Amino acid sequence: MKLLKQSLVLTLCCIAVFGFVYPLLIWGVAQVAGPNNGKGEVVEYNGRVVGFKLIGQSFTEDKYFNSRPSAVGYNAASTGGSNKGPTNPDYLSEVQARIDTFLAHNPGVAKSQIPVDIVTASGGGLDPHISPQAAYLQVKRIAKVRNLAENEVKALVDEHIDGPLLGLMGTSKVNVLKLNIALEKLAKK
């Protein structure tokens, strides 16, 4: 009985310290040091919030740089991946269908140029990035749909490539939302 009482009080103290004081301390630091006071960095366009910098969104129309497929349709209230195994026949035919769709929307692109990231779904379903290669392949289509010069659109992609950390570690990528906002601005000029 004494043991139980001791454990109860010790538990309550630990809840106070680790479940209450510690998170509030971190929250307090975020108010000062976190981007947008710890509420998540938002992206604005035309005076309204169009999304969060880190959270990918669905771009399927031909006039935008398309984002990666998502197993949850970029639903940021219920995230996840496809969890399909690499040999699952349903998965393989799904990828095949994505390849066919990509080719149909991007005439002139050779199949061997299509990078794997643009036809596979990410882990969280909210990947904000595509590979530079996936962006370059869409330049021709976008230039045509929007009546822009191809080299102008390509220059836009060049500007938005986010290289490896310190140039040394990690991957190269392009933030699709930022790239598309820049594209909208370019088209308005």
Next chain:
Amino acid sequence: MFQEILGIIAIFLLAVVLAIPLGKYIVKVFKNEKTWSDFIAPLEGFIFRISTIDPTEPMDWKQNMKAMLVLNGVFFVWAMLLLLTQGIHPFWNPDNIAAMEPTQAFNTAVSFTTNTNLQHYSGEASASYLTQLLVFCFLQFVSAGTGIAALALLFQGLLLKQSTTLGNFYNLFLKSCTRILLPISVVIAIILLTNGMPATFKGAEQVITLQGDTVSIARGPVAPMVTIKQLGTNGGGYFGSNSTHPFENPNYLTNMVENFAIILIPIALVFAFGFYIHRPRLGYAFFCVMTLLFLLFVGISVSQEMGGNPMLAKMGIDITAGNMEGKEVRFGTAASSMWGVSTTSTSNGSVNSMHDSHMPLSGGVFILDMMINAIYGGVGVGLINFFVFVVIGVFISGLMVGRTPELLGKKIEAKEIKIAALIAILHPMLILVGTALSSHLAAGNGGEVGYGGSAQWLNNPSFHGFSEMLYEFTSSSANNGSGFEGLGDNTPFWNIACGVVMLMGRFLPIIGPLAIIGSLAAKKSVPQSAGTLQLDSYAFSAVLLSVIIIIAALSFFPALALGPLAEYFMI
């Protein structure tokens, strides 16, 4: 390509280099020596005073185990209570999340109490902010503290001679939380939040996207929770998709920091072992045995994932980026493999890619990693598991040379060996019996094992479907918590079966070795002689490696052959 490899080398080296001073610091904390963190002492003193606990009272191994079990029992009841009532709590629930279904609440409460953090729920949809902090964040500290304290008792027992008492569990438990986990958490959480990880009590935000879709974006007090889930080898993510979610892992730098946090304390504890018993060479020797396997597994997984899926290559596309299904462009394949091996070898269980979509051999390596469950291992418990292998290794070496086996000057006798052997076969038993039972149920009623079968809980057909069930039970028994998440595991069968396996897989492998230590501490020390087995020799390291491979790998080989290996040969 090259940059991706460089990134993972940097993570590993940074962790090893910092683990050495951390190991020394941990020893000071365990031995109640003076450290820079003594400013926390008044808080600890206050907590002990109001709980009427005397932290200096020596207790024998049974009293210590009783203290641990009762305390963990209270944690469990607290978690159950809150999960079942979270819908009616008056604050910190801006998204109006309802109470959990009872079997799911049972599974979740067990899962977080046992440091497993298997998640049959999805954080953004099924847990209020109050639950995330007062249950999950809190339990991720104290379950890690429980493991570290148990290990500290084991260290102490190895040093003692003819002593019935070991040390004080409460003292070691609270100091593990306040002196080791808390300070490092604060530093890492600040790095993460400055990189854009949210720490807010505002609810989900409705946004109309550039293309015109309306989406609701979940957020919350993410940074404090993610930090401790990485550091305490917990793995219980804030969001359902864990560290693949951009809010839970914003960029490559945070990925490096989070992966570093997974392996930091487990490696530091191995070094701390050597420092504690005044034989640093032994700590380094154990580290080398573990590292050999760790690097082998990283090598296999990285080559598989960077090599990409041959079945997609056949379709004629460019697969130089590797197997990107279930992976994030900002991390790439190498960092996903490194994380996968880190998280499965340390019983962490967080993910930054979907393990279900890894190539068969890569997924197989993850399963094998959890089957061994002692390559660095979970905080505290990993080294306790390794200790069981050491006892068996010492016994086998003793048999080979015809001497009574000795461990650090203590005779190992029938009683200790029996306990060690029982604990060593417990893990295979829990995993294989569970997998066999679920396979039987999945194949029942004439349906084949596959997602067309009657059980309907598999997301993939054939061998991969079997791997999903094998992974789930291995993860539960190893107190890992990651999953082949395609498995539809939120059913009463999986909630209860995994809950029971987690409980047994957590507490028996702590109680057994502590019983061995209790008995060793009471023994007289045998003087060293020329014939004494040198534990830090290459010969003994080789014996240890063989014991690990024979016990862990071979008892599971048939199951692995039916799952990942069969799928590999199908490609």
